[in-house]
Every structure is written in structure tokens, then in C-alpha cells.
Amino acid sequence: MAGKPIEGEKRVFMTGNEVVAYGALAAEADIMYGYPITPQNEIMHYWTRMVPKYGKRFLQTEDELSAGFTTIGGVMAGKKAFTATAGPGNVLMQEPMSMAEAMRLPTVSIVQQRGGPSTATVIYSQQEVILTTMGGNGEGLRVVYSTATHQELFDYTIKAFNTAWKYRFPTFVLGDGYQAKMRESLTLYDPAGRGIELVPPQPLLGAPGVPGVDRPPAQYRNTYSMEEELAEVLAKNIADYEAVSGEISEWEESGTEGADLVIVAHGVVSRAAKLAARELRGEGIRIGYFRPVTLRPLPAARIRELAARAGSFLVVESSYGQFTRLLKEAAYGAAARMIPLFKPGVGVTAEEIVARARELLSWSMRGQSS
Amino acid sequence: MEAYVGEYAAGKSEVAVNRALDLAGEGRLVTLVDLDIVEPCYTLRPIKHLLEERGVCVLAWETRQTVGLGEAGTVLRADARWALRREGDVVLDIGYGVEGSKTLDLLEGARTEENLRVLAVLNVSRPMTATVEDLVEHVRGMMPVHGLVNNTHLGDETTPEVVQAGAGVVEGAARLLGLPVVATTAVAEVAARLGPRDACGHPVRALTRFMPRAFW
Amino acid sequence: MVDEGAKLVNIQPVMPKCWRADTKPHRFCPGCGHGLVLKALGEAVDDLDIAGRVVFGADIGCSLLAWDLFNLDSVQTHHGRTVPVITGLKRANPDLIGICYMGDGGGYAIGAQHLVGSAARGEKITVILVNNTQYGMTGGQMAPTTMPGQKTETSPFGRDPATTGAPMQGPEMVASITGEGAYVARGTVFNVRQLKGFIKKALANQMAGRGYSFVEALSLCPTNWRTDAAATWNMVNEVMPRYFKVGELKVPGETGGR
Numbered sequence: 001m002a003g004k005p006i007e008g009e010k011r012v013f014m015t016g017n018e019v020v021a022y023g024a025l026a027a028e029a030d031i032m033y034g035y036p037i038t039p040q041n042e043i044m045h046y047w048t049r050m051v052p053k054y055g056k057r058f059l060q061t062e063d064e065l066s067a068g069f070t071t072i073g074g075v076m077a078g079k080k081a082f083t084a085t086a087g088p089g090n091v092l093m094q095e096p097m098s099m100a101e102a103m104r105l106p107t108v109s110i111v112q113q114r115g116g117p118s119t120a121t122v123i124y125s126q127q128e129v130i131l132t133t134m135g136g137n138g139e140g141l142r143v144v145y146s147t148a149t150h151q152e153l154f155d156y157t158i159k160a161f162n163t164a165w166k167y168r169f170p171t172f173v174l175g176d177g178y179q180a181k182m183r184e185s186l187t188l189y190d191p192a193g194r195g196i197e198l199v200p201p202q203p204l205l206g207a208p209g210v211p212g213v214d215r216p217p218a219q220y221r222n223t224y225s226m227e228e229e230l231a232e233v234l235a236k237n238i239a240d241y242e243a244v245s246g247e248i249s250e251w252e253e254s255g256t257e258g259a260d261l262v263i264v265a266h267g268v269v270s271r272a273a274k275l276a277a278r279e280l281r282g283e284g285i286r287i288g289y290f291r292p293v294t295l296r297p298l299p300a301a302r303i304r305e306l307a308a309r310a311g312s313f314l315v316v317e318s319s320y321g322q323f324t325r326l327l328k329e330a331a332y333g334a335a336a337r338m339i340p341l342f343k344p345g346v347g348v349t350a351e352e353i354v355a356r357a358r359e360l361l362s363w364s365m366r367g368q369s370s
Numbered sequence: 371m372e373a374y375v376g377e378y379a380a381g382k383s384e385v386a387v388n389r390a391l392d393l394a395g396e397g398r399l400v401t402l403v404d405l406d407i408v409e410p411c412y413t414l415r416p417i418k419h420l421l422e423e424r425g426v427c428v429l430a431w432e433t434r435q436t437v438g439l440g441e442a443g444t445v446l447r448a449d450a451r452w453a454l455r456r457e458g459d460v461v462l463d464i465g466y467g468v469e470g471s472k473t474l475d476l477l478e479g480a481r482t483e484e485n486l487r488v489l490a491v492l493n494v495s496r497p498m499t500a501t502v503e504d505l506v507e508h509v510r511g512m513m514p515v516h517g518l519v520n521n522t523h524l525g526d527e528t529t530p531e532v533v534q535a536g537a538g539v540v541e542g543a544a545r546l547l548g549l550p551v552v553a554t555t556a557v558a559e560v561a562a563r564l565g566p567r568d569a570c571g572h573p574v575r576a577l578t579r580f581m582p583r584a585f586w
Numbered sequence: 587m588v589d590e591g592a593k594l595v596n597i598q599p600v601m602p603k604c605w606r607a608d609t610k611p612h613r614f615c616p617g618c619g620h621g622l623v624l625k626a627l628g629e630a631v632d633d634l635d636i637a638g639r640v641v642f643g644a645d646i647g648c649s650l651l652a653w654d655l656f657n658l659d660s661v662q663t664h665h666g667r668t669v670p671v672i673t674g675l676k677r678a679n680p681d682l683i684g685i686c687y688m689g690d691g692g693g694y695a696i697g698a699q700h701l702v703g704s705a706a707r708g709e710k711i712t713v714i715l716v717n718n719t720q721y722g723m724t725g726g727q728m729a730p731t732t733m734p735g736q737k738t739e740t741s742p743f744g745r746d747p748a749t750t751g752a753p754m755q756g757p758e759m760v761a762s763i764t765g766e767g768a769y770v771a772r773g774t775v776f777n778v779r780q781l782k783g784f785i786k787k788a789l790a791n792q793m794a795g796r797g798y799s800f801v802e803a804l805s806l807c808p809t810n811w812r813t814d815a816a817a818t819w820n821m822v823n824e825v826m827p828r829y830f831k832v833g834e835l836k837v838p839g840e841t842g843g844r
Contacts, residue, residue, distance in 0.1 A: 010497070011495070011524060011527070012495050012497055012500075013379075013493060013495040013523060013524050013525055014496060014497065015379050018378075018379070030678065033674060033677075045378070046498075049498070057677060061703065062699055062700060063703075065667065065670070065699070066670040066673075066699070066703060069663065069664070069670035069671045069674065069700075070671070070674030070677065071674060072674060073670065073672060073673060073674025073677070073678065074677065074678040076671070076674075076675055077675045077676075077678035077682065078678070078679070079678040079679070081674065081678060095667070098664075099663065099667075183379050183525060184525055185524045185526070185527050205659040205660075205661060205675060206639070206659055206675070206682040207659075208638075210637050210638035211638070211657045211658055211659055212604070212637070212657025213637075213638075217654075217657050217658055217660065218659045218660075219653060219654045219660045219661075220653075220661045220662065221650075221653045221661075222662060222663075223646070223653075
């Protein structure tokens with residue numbers, strides 16, 4: 001059996017799904033539970049090939065409900081367990097993830113968004129934002145990282161395990177079908193080599209000792225009798241979540257100082273948004289770019305600050321407003337208008353964003369509203 | 371008659387498309403066949419017309435003709451099964467799969483056709499095929515293979531050094547396997563800087579990138 | 587000389603060692619069969635001395651009331667999802683003894699997918715399914731195991747097999763889809779000693795790593811059956827065995843049926 005899967009650092013050329021598998025390896029994940037669904041299958045194809053090489057484990061379950069619940073079993077046994085899904089599989093995944101939210105379980109899930117609703121297309125979209133951030137029957141106490149590049153898929157898959165085991169909220173890496181299949185270069189590295197400490201897992205069930213003799217029994221439930229009991233549990237979890245939201249949330253921005261129009265996007269669309277902003281700034285136009293990396297918890301404070309100063313946000317997404325809804329909630333009351341560039345299920349190019357931004361800027365220069 | 375096999379994302383389609391265009395450019399009658407039956411996403415389908423305009427006959431579904439590509443549409447075309455019986459040159463793009471070149475068993479006559487050469491496309495910048503040992507194990511798993519193609523690259527970051535380093539590793543594997551390295555492929559700008567042969571003496575073939583347009 | 591009166595007052599019911607005393611009395615209805623099945627399970631765990639290795643999974647439904655019944659690590663899951671949670675746990679830590687405790691809905695309806703998948707894969711877990719022919723906790727709706735003519739809240743005129751099928755033969759299904767190393771049996775609370783024996787063999791099967799183990803237990807629900815003591819025992823001992831045959835269906839190493 002091989003030693004550490006990644007020694008040192010190496011520049012490589014891969015598809016996004018493969019990167020996820022290598023990221024999980026680098027994070028020292030123990031076991032993957034999964035069910036086939038396009039476009040994330042190569043995560044399993046590659047993980048299963050790594051299993052014998054690196055002494056890992058894998059179970060293909062009978063459906064995504066089971067993939068999610070077996071992942072729960074795996075983390076409760078004290079192993080770094082993860083799963084991956086997309087589309088209709090993500091819809092099913094909300095059942096187990098609701099339980100993970102309720103019981104503060106450190107599950108890691110990678111979601112590669114495809115067109116929706118229903119089976120729609122296997123290709124791409126950003127239409128699983130609401131599902132992944134708030135899809136359970138709870139308050140969305142989850143961490144969701146929206147990646148834009150293969151380097152980020154690697155970095156944030158590693159980080160997802162650390163975040164999950166440190167803060168104990170179900171954690172998601174939200175990619176999409178383009179990222180999953182696209183090929184590009186990145187640097188694979190051993191986290192230790194970059195000073196990244198891996199948070200060790202701990203068993204919740206089956207720890208050493210006889211329950212009732214050596215230690216109290218570990219007994220977990222998610223059902224309560226009285227509203228007050230539930231309220232108490234929720235109050236604690238919500239307080240914990242709010243306490244760490246500031247340190248977990250991440251974002252990227254440029255040129256927002258003094259910019260009247262800010263282009264806002266997440267995930268792979270942020271690449272086009274960044275290019276568009278750069279092009280327009282190259283012409284001397286004062287235009288900002290803002291990209292939340294965490295959709296949960298959203299960097300709400302920064303969004304409110306920017307929304308208080310800017311005139312408008314041009315929100316670009318491959319969905320009919322799922323991301324915009326999150327922004328609006330965070331920015332509520334602030335002055336900025338939220339102007340949509342919605343292309344549900346379809347990619348967005350920098351050219352399209354530039355064209356729309358120019359329209360808006362020329363209208364505002366003429367004193368017209370859009 | 372050439373079949374291009376290899377690891378997922380090794381560059382089989384790009385190499386196959388360019389090979390077909392090179393042959394057509396020489397005035398030859400060429401058919402290019404798409405045999406990706408695992409996870410078709412990045413194949414000949416979207417660029418079919420473009421290739422046909424340049425004189426290549428293409429046996430591939432157009433995305434529009436499939437029903438829910440990737441969900442329900444990994445269907446083998448009937449004419450693809452008989453590709454080896456066609457007149458002229460045949461270039462086969464064999465998609466990836468756990469059993470690699472066994473896809474050829476779907477073609478009539480693949481195992482008996484003497485003129486069919488199976489070529490393994492290799493990119494040393496990919497973690498699973500990065501060392502001589504990896505390559506030897508990988509190619510042995512796809513036998514019978516008749517030759518290797520060094521397609522080592524890092525996408526937009528490719529430099530002649532990257533390609534040359536890959537050539538060395540591929541050469542090492544080729545010697546252990548007892549197979550020839552048929553060519554080193556690289557995008558035109560890099561190929562120009564490499565010259566007609568790489569450091570190991572393999573012929574260099576220039577590629578024009580088509581596959582980014584062929585996404586889904 | 588012991589004061590006879592004091593001795594009588596101090597008598598405690600005999601409980602399995604692995605039962606938690608501080609969560610007693612348990613919450614099951616008077617006359618419920620769960621108490622008997624769980625006692626048999628507790629004694630089996632005691633006899634096999636595996637309390638330090640067991641993880642007990644409870645489903646939704648009345649089985650959920652057992653979540654803190656034992657001095658065993660326990661997890662209450664979503665309805666029908668006990669099997670995958672325990673499967674995941676066992677796959678991650680094979681030294682544990684995984685027990686999935688559920689009712690007819692959790693096993694044969696909402697959880698059927700997982701029962702079939704895990705059985706077909708031969709997961710090294712032990713499933714104990716309590717069959718009382720209806721959905722107890724939610725007020726007595728029809729279950730896959732409801733018998734023909736039986737009135738429930740969703741079959742108020744009696745179950746009609748022509749439109750809703752015959753009672754689910756769970757152990758028979760599990761026996762047919764499992765491989766060589768599986769242990770499959772159906773016991774009854776009418777014969778707790780036999781039931782305990784089946785459960786012990788099921789757990790021993792898991793401990794030996796031979797394969798899947800599944801025990802259905804015919805049980806009682808006088809609350810939703812609306813039966814007095816005599817009628818309750820009649821139901822489980824005279825009526826139910828007409829549709830559900832008691833005995834071992836599959837024992838590793840033994841060929842043939844019961």
C-alpha cells in the first residue's frame with residue numbers, strides 16, 4: 001500500500017470530480033458512501049480506484065437517502081465520511097441532511113449542480129443554491145462553500161472536513177456540472193506542507209468502554225416531546241452558529257471602493273464576473289466585484305456595508321434568483337437596488353455581463369432607471 | 371485504422387480529432403467515430419458540423435438528437451458498430467471505462483482486423499499516470515495496445531519543458547512495455563518551439579484545440 | 587431474620603443488566619409487545635456480553651421509545667433509515683455490533699428499499715423488526731403486515747387483498763435475497779424463550795461475521811387492536827400465525843426450510 005497520497009506539491013491537469021476525490025484523500029477521509037448520478041460519478045470512479053491503494057473504504061448504497069444516512073453512520077462511528085450528489089439526488093439528500101443538522105453531525109457532502117427542477121439536464125446550473133443552503137425542514141444551520149476553480153475544489157474539500165469536525169455543522173462543497181467535467185490545472189499539495197492541520201475525528205457512538213459501567217451511554221435522538229424542549233435545542237444550535245458565522249464566512253472582492261455598480265456572483269459564474277469587472281475597470285469605469293465564497297453563512301455584514309454605499313448590485317446567476325434571494329435577505333433595508341442577470345440552467349459569459357453592465361451604466365448616466 | 375484509448379481526460383478526443391483532420395488535409399477519405407459510452411460530456415457531438423466542413427465524415431450523435439444526454443442517451447449508434455468496414459481511414463475515439471479498450475469488442479471485426487492499431491494517449495500531468503510504473507500498469511490494463519502517444523500537457527500552462535518531461539516518462543514506460551512511442555502531441559504554439567522531434571526523438575504533431583468548443 | 591413485609595416492598599422487576607434503570611418505567615403502553623422483545627434482546631446482549639460493542643439504532647414509531655431504554659450507545663434515526671445509519675456505522679467501524687430495531691413501517695414500507703439493499707449486499711448487521719400488523723404510534727393505520735379483513739384507520743372496512751395485496755412476508759423475502767451466511771427467523775412474543783434464542787443466534791451470526799441477520803417478532807398492540815388481554819393473546823397466537831409462520835427460515839450451515 002502506498003504512503004501519503006500526495007507528497008510535496010505538484011502541478012497537475014485534471015477534471016473537477018477527480019480533484020474532489022484527491023481533496024478527500026489529502027484531508028485523510030476514511031470512507032465515501034455514494035450513489036451514481038451524473039455529473040458527479042467520477043468522484044466515485046476515482047475514489048474506488050484509490051480504495052485499495054490507500055486503504056480507504058467505499059460503499060455504493062441503494063439510493064441517495066441511504067448515501068446520506070450511511071454517511072451519518074460513518075461520522076458517528078468517528079470516521080471522516082463523505083458523500084456526493086447532484087440534482088434529484090440532492091433533493092433526496094435533504095432528508096438525511098436534516099437529521100445531520102438536528103444532531104450537529106460533521107458530514108461532508110459535495111454537490112455538483114445540474115439543471116433543474118427534476119431531471120432537466122445533467123449539464124450545469126446554479127439552481128441548487130436554496131436546496132443546499134436551506135433544503136431541510138430546519139433553519140439551514142449548515143456551512144456551504146461555493147467554489148469557482150479546480151484549485152478551490154481541492155482547497156475547500158480539505159477545508160470542508162476541518163470545518164465540519166471543528167464546528168459540527170453539516171458542511172457542503174457546492175460545485176456544478178461545468179466544474180465537475182471541465183479540465184484545468186491546479187496544484188495538488190500535502191496539507192501538512194502548507195501548515196494546514198487536519199482536525200481529527202472522534203467517535204460519537206461505540207467509543208471505548210462499557211456504557212453504564214465505564215461511562216454513560218451515548219444516546220442520540222432528534223425527536224422531542226414538548227415545543228419547549230425543541231426551542232431549547234434550537235436556541236443553543238442557533239447561538240453556536242451565529243457565534244462562529246463571522247469566522248467561517250469568506251468572500252472575495254475588488255474595486256468596490258467608490259463603485260456605484262457592483263457585479264455580484266458566486267461559484268463558477270464569478271469567473272466571468274471577475275473578468276467583466278476587470279475589463280470595464282480597464283476602461284476607467286468604477287465598477288466593483290463581490291463574490292461570497294460561503295453561501296452559508298453568508299458574509300452578511302460585508303454585504304450590508306457594500307449595499308449601503310453602492311447604488312446597485314448586478315447579480316449574475318445561472319438560476320432564477322436563488323442567490324439573489326440570499327443577498328436580499330442579508331442586505332434588507334440597505335439602499336442598493338438588486339438588478340438581475342438570471343440565466344437559469346445556462347452558463348454566463350463575461351461578454352454578457354459586460355454588455356448588461358454597460359447598459360446599466362449608460363442608463364444611470366442618462367438619469368434613467370432600468 | 372487507429373483507435374485512441376486512454377485514461378479519463380487524457381486527451382483521446384483532441385488527439386483523435388486532430389489526427390482525422392490531418393489525414394483529411396492530406397486528401398484522404400476519413401471517418402471519425404465517437405465511442406464514448408460511459409460519461410459523454412466532452413466529445414465529438416457538438417463539433418460535428420465543423421469537422422464535416424473540413425472533409426471528415428463523423429459518426430456521432432448531435433447533442434440535440436439524444437434524449438437527455440448523459441441521463442438517458444449513452445446509446446451506441448448502429449453505424450458505429452460497422453465502422454471498420456468503411457472505405458478509407460477510420461479514427462476511433464474510444465471513451466474511458468474500467469475496461470479501457472474492451473469497448474472495441476462492440477465493433478464488428480475489431481479483434482480480427484489486422485490493420486487496426488490501438489494507441490494509448492498519455493498525459494503525465496495527471497496524477498494516476500504520472501510515473502513510469504503508473505503508465506506501465508495503466509497500459510497493461512488496456513492491452514492489446516500497439517503504440518503510445520505522449521500528450522503530456524497542463525492546458526493553458528503548457529510549456530515545452532512540460533512536454534519534454536512527459537516524453538521522458540512515456541519513453542521509459544515504452545521501453546518496459548516494448549511498444550513504440552508513435553508521436554508527441556502539443557498545441558501548435560508549443561509544437562513550434564519543440565521542433566519536428568522531441569528530446570527522445572519522437573515525431574511531434576501539432577494540435578489545434580477543438581475540445582473546449584465540444585463541451586457537452 | 588428478614589422482615590417479610592420489607593422484602594416484598596423491595597422486590598424489583600428483573601431487568602436485563604444492559605437495561606438502564608433510571609429510564610424505567612419505560613413509556614410503552616400497558617400490554618405492548620415491545621417490552622417483551624426488548625427484554626429478550628437485553629438478555630441476549632447480557633448472555634453474549636457485548637454491551638461494550640453494541641450500537642442500538644431505533645426507528646420512528648413506537649420503536650423510538652426505546653432510544654434511552656438500554657445502557658447501550660443508541661441513535662434514533664428518521665423513519666425507515668435505521669438500516670442505512672447502522673450500515674454506515676458498521677462499515678466505518680466493523681468491530682461494533684450494529685442492531686437495527688424497527689416496526690413494520692420502518693422495515694417493510696418506507697425502509698423497504700434499505701432493507702432490500704442491505705440484505706442483498708449481506709451487510710453484517712442485525713435487524714429486529716417488530717410486527718404488530720399496523721402503524722401503532724401514529725394511531726393505527728394500515729401496514730404492509732395488516733391482515734385481510736383487519737380494520738385500521740386507513741382500512742376502515744377491513745383490508746382488501748384484491749386492492750392492497752396480502753400481508754408482507756418479510757423474513758421470507760429477506761431469506762430469498764440473502765446469501766449463504768444469513769440468519770433469518772420469525773419469532774413471537776407468545777414464546778419469549780424461543781424469540782430470545784433466535785435473537786441470540788442472530789447476534790452471534792453478526793459476531794462471527796457470517797452475514798446478514800434478521801428476526802421478525804410477532805408482537806402486540808392492544809391499544810390499536812382495541813383488545814382485552816384474552817383477545818390480545820388470541821390475536822398473536824391464533825390469528826397472526828395463520829399469515830406469519832413462526833420458526834427459523836435460514837440458518838447458516840443448515841440447508842432446507844424449517
